[in-house]
Amino acid sequence: MTDRYEGSFYGRRKGKPLSPRREALMETELPRLGLDLNAPAPADLRDLFEAEVKSVCLEVGFGGGEHLLHRARTNPDIGFIGIEPFVGSMAKAVTAVVGEGMKNVRLYDDDAINVLDWLPEASLDLAYQLYPDPWPKKRHWKRRFINEQNLDRYARALKPGCEFRFASDIDTYVDWTLRHCRDHAAFAWTAETASDWKTPWDGWPGTRYEAKAIREGRVGRYLTFLRL
Incomplete structure (x- = not known):
């Protein structure tokens, strides 16, 4: 089976209709908070943010936004780029960012590969992909975001180390994911003991998808790969 896939890596984009308030915020505030991929990316990604930030992190597919918003609230000196194509989830994030006056968050509501290709080489300090759509049926595995080409994209955008x-x-x-990262020359799995991949990272707030997994008897695994 080849890793190459030309379609989208996400499913449906719309669910329940937005409230009038969220609809208005999406129309007025998302253009301000969103990345303009028609313009060249700044050489220093810290220039994307209204706040003075010391580093920049990316979260691909932030879902309900629990992790992204928690990290942004507790690390105001770090810039966060959040990507999420599902309209309801993006509206929730926009509402929180605007309502709380966060100046260290930028957003994008379409395919993550567009952003990864737009980012300058070696410009990110950290990248997250948390509880992505697993596409559990084998015939859909080609739609999983983790593949050779997208790991190439992550590797290009992340700073070594x-x-x-x-x-x-x-x-x-x-x-x-372990197999694809193991086979990719730019990444090394950092785990030394089982607790390294069974335990969430420091400051982990949990997500709705993690909570759903726990209710259904599944256990989360937390993998960390070093960009060589």
């Missing part, structure tokens, strides 16, 4: 962090409760996707 920085981390790519991945979490999932689906064993086949955990094994899939």
